[in-house]
Amino acid sequence: MNKKNAPLIRMENIHKWFGKVHAVDGISLTVDKGEIVGLVGNNGAGKSTLIKALVGVQPKNKGTYYWKGKEVEIKSIKDSRALGIEAVYQDQALVDSLGVVKNIYYGREPIKRFGPFKTIDFDKMKSEVAPLFDELGLDVASLDQEVRFCSGGERQGVAIVRAMLFRAKMVILDEPTTALSVPAIKRVLNFMKALKQEGISIILISHNIDHVYQVADRIAVISHGHKILDENTSENTKEEIEGVLHETAGAVYEEI
Numbered sequence: 001m002n003k004k005n006a007p008l009i010r011m012e013n014i015h016k017w018f019g020k021v022h023a024v025d026g027i028s029l030t031v032d033k034g035e036i037v038g039l040v041g042n043n044g045a046g047k048s049t050l051i052k053a054l055v056g057v058q059p060k061n062k063g064t065y066y067w068k069g070k071e072v073e074i075k076s077i078k079d080s081r082a083l084g085i086e087a088v089y090q091d092q093a094l095v096d097s098l099g100v101v102k103n104i105y106y107g108r109e110p111i112k113r114f115g116p117f118k119t120i121d122f123d124k125m126k127s128e129v130a131p132l133f134d135e136l137g138l139d140v141a142s143l144d145q146e147v148r149f150c151s152g153g154e155r156q157g158v159a160i161v162r163a164m165l166f167r168a169k170m171v172i173l174d175e176p177t178t179a180l181s182v183p184a185i186k187r188v189l190n191f192m193k194a195l196k197q198e199g200i201s202i203i204l205i206s207h208n209i210d211h212v213y214q215v216a217d218r219i220a221v222i223s224h225g226h227k228i229l230d231e232n233t234s235e236n237t238k239e240e241i242e243g244v245l246h247e248t249a250g251a252v253y254e255e256i
């Protein structure tokens with residue numbers, strides 16, 4: 001493939017096993033620059049596993065990634081971050097004992113120098129984060145509040161602000177709207193549209209087909225570790241996608 005026209009990411013024949021469970025069974029998926037792909041499927045379909053492999057938190061067992069047409073290794077979060085991939089997980093990987101701002105910058109804190117001394121620049125961190133919380137309309141009691149005292153919605157807000165702040169090339173959102181209030185959902189969906197306008201690519205995992213249809217260019221349906229549909233949003237109605245999900249619910253894994 002001509003590298004110039006290559007998608008931002010191409011996942012090719014990705015496999016992931018957890019013991020006997022073949023959670024991702026040879027999935028291939030591409031996302032173009034500035035494209036929003038909705039990844040849907042029933043509980044346990046393999047959606048989170050596919051993206052955790054892409055992000056490097058639980059690396060794949062088999063398969064290949066191509067970033068702008070060039071083969072790349074993703075074995076850790078460090079690898080995916082170096083490419084510009086930022087993820088908001090379903091089960092938030094936050095450090096409970098740290099405050100909101102420290103969680104957002106964890107491992108990437110800005111440094112301030114006083115002559116020979118170096119220190120973390122907390123003022124800079126707070127001044128960058130506060131407007132983003134405002135923009136999302138997410139109220140936390142205090143930016144210093146320990147994350148273990150945050151609600152589920154606030155925790156997701158923390159992760160979304162992190163994705164906004166680090167201006168990723170690709171943002172992966174795994175169920176970003178489940179714990180949010182109606183106005184916050186609207187802001188998150190608008191935030192996704194704004195990222196798209198800037199040429200940033202998004203994978204949105206959601207059980208809410210309505211939310212997916214509001215933003216996605218393309219929908220991929222995952223069932224039992226396989227991709228069973230991958231089409232432009234305009235090619236299917238919401239009801240058709242819901243029908244596909246209904247048909248594939250309840251089936252069981254084959255023993256391997």
Ligand SMILES: Nc1ncnc2c1ncn2[C@@H]1O[C@H](COP(=O)(O)OP(=O)(O)OP(=O)(O)O)[C@@H](O)[C@H]1O
Nearest residue numbers: 018021023041042043044045046047048049050090
């Ligand atoms: N860390 C793990 N150890 C063992 N099995 C796992 C692990 N993570 C996921 N699985 C299994 O892999 C399969 C796929 O799970 P996954 O979390 O990817 O599903 P999902 O599509 O994200 O579902 P949901 O919509 O409920 O979030 C399931 O059978 C699940 O039990």
Ligand SMILES: [Mg+2]
Nearest residue numbers: 047048049090
């Ligand atoms: Mg999941």
